[in-house]
Amino acid sequence: METTSNLLSSVLMARFAAQGFLRFDSVVPDDLNAVAMDAMRDGVPDVPYGVPLSKAFPPDSFAHRLVTLPVVAGALRSLVGPEPTVDHIAVHVREPHEGSAQPLHGDAIIDTRRDAFDVQLMYYPHEVTADMGGTLLVPGSHLRLTNESDTGRYQNLRGQIRLTCPAGTVLFLHHGIWHGGRRNDSAQRRYMFKTRFNPTTPQVRLWDTADLDDPAVRAELTTTFPWYEFATGRLEVYNRIKLWRTLTGDDTFDIDYWATRVSNRPGRTA
Amino acid sequence: MKQQVLVLYLSSSALDDRVVGWARYDGTGRSNPTTGDSDGDEPPYETGVDALRDGWRLFQASQLIPPYPGHEYDTSFMKHEFLFEKLE
Numbered sequence: 001m002e003t004t005s006n007l008l009s010s011v012l013m014a015r016f017a018a019q020g021f022l023r024f025d026s027v028v029p030d031d032l033n034a035v036a037m038d039a040m041r042d043g044v045p046d047v048p049y050g051v052p053l054s055k056a057f058p059p060d061s062f063a064h065r066l067v068t069l070p071v072v073a074g075a076l077r078s079l080v081g082p083e084p085t086v087d088h089i090a091v092h093v094r095e096p097h098e099g100s101a102q103p104l105h106g107d108a109i110i111d112t113r114r115d116a117f118d119v120q121l122m123y124y125p126h127e128v129t130a131d132m133g134g135t136l137l138v139p140g141s142h143l144r145l146t147n148e149s150d151t152g153r154y155q156n157l158r159g160q161i162r163l164t165c166p167a168g169t170v171l172f173l174h175h176g177i178w179h180g181g182r183r184n185d186s187a188q189r190r191y192m193f194k195t196r197f198n199p200t201t202p203q204v205r206l207w208d209t210a211d212l213d214d215p216a217v218r219a220e221l222t223t224t225f226p227w228y229e230f231a232t233g234r235l236e237v238y239n240r241i242k243l244w245r246t247l248t249g250d251d252t253f254d255i256d257y258w259a260t261r262v263s264n265r266p267g268r269t270a
Numbered sequence: 271m272k273q274q275v276l277v278l279y280l281s282s283s284a285l286d287d288r289v290v291g292w293a294r295y296d297g298t299g300r301s302n303p304t305t306g307d308s309d310g311d312e313p314p315y316e317t318g319v320d321a322l323r324d325g326w327r328l329f330q331a332s333q334l335i336p337p338y339p340g341h342e343y344d345t346s347f348m349k350h351e352f353l354f355e356k357l358e
Contacts, residue, residue: 101305136306144345153277154348155293156308182306227290230281235345 006074007208014220020142020177028168036062036125056086078207080199087196094184102180103152110147115246118175123193133182134163140225142174143239158226273297276354285318326354
């Protein structure tokens with residue numbers, strides 16, 4: 001498997017740390033999209049929990065070809081390291097004129113990890129238009145500790161992304177991000193392939209760190225979103241500081257002195 | 271008599287602060303709002319007070335609860351939830 005090229009930059013990693021997802025449009029070639037569509041219509045074989053990625057998918061399968069595309073392999077390597085385990089797979093189908101949407105949710109149960117994360121890959125083998133009810137994503141929601149569909153009451157948040165995308169688009173999501181399948185108002189079935197990856201190595205400086213000191217890194221990490229309450233939005237930045245310290249192994253990293261200030265206890269020992 | 275419910279999430283605990291999230295539930299059966307399908311990306315009102323001025327009746331606002339010790343930096347649900355109704 002190609003894993004040493006197409007690594008993410010520090011700027012993109014910082015974007016992931018701040019927003020909880022990365023988006024790559026049209027990175028899957030049309031011939032593979034066609035193969036994937038056929039496979040998803042026919043049924044994709046299940047993968048047992050915890051299988052190493054290199055053993056998860058048959059070599060001739062669309063899933064194997066997908067995860068070995070250099071852009072996909074490089075992103076996975078950057079986010080979860082070499083040879084992650086495959087958690088599970090799912091083919092999500094939204095039926096034509098489906099009357100309701102999925103409630104806003106995070107996948108699995110509440111996940112309290114602050115120094116590790118799983119990544120979910122979402123792959124759209126065909127174009128998704130607005131009336132097909134693409135995935136709803138809430139940028140910057142991934143560090144909130146909520147349990148599965150307990151967020152279902154939130155129908156709309158300012159700055160939410162109602163995904164439309166060309167065929168062959170791939171998203172990488174932090175496990176905690178709030179999302180949901182929107183109502184499909186079109187006459188077409190909508191398909192999406194999803195799989196989850198668990199790291200098997202510390203998630204520290206796994207990407208191309210050549211641009212680690214680029215001011216754009218800090219700019220990404222200070223991004224706020226229109227749905228953030230003012231005060232809680234500050235806590236989101238604080239939690240990103242902690243995440244970035246973990247990802248870089250730099251426990252002095254800070255933004256506007258926030259973490260340094262609240263840990264300052266002169267003369268005291270732990 | 272049937273109830274329409276509007277839920278607004280505000281940027282702070284002040285009712286005249288900015289709306290950052292919203293949901294509607296229609297007990298009349300005339301509409302079926304669902305997740306992510308609001309017209310456009312703008313909320314129905316700019317502030318909570320704007321909803322009052324349009325005839326919505328406030329019946330519940332979130333309490334202000336101090337953070338539990340050890341969880342001062344945790345973020346979770348939207349904190350400033352206001353529930354409104356219209357009856358018809």
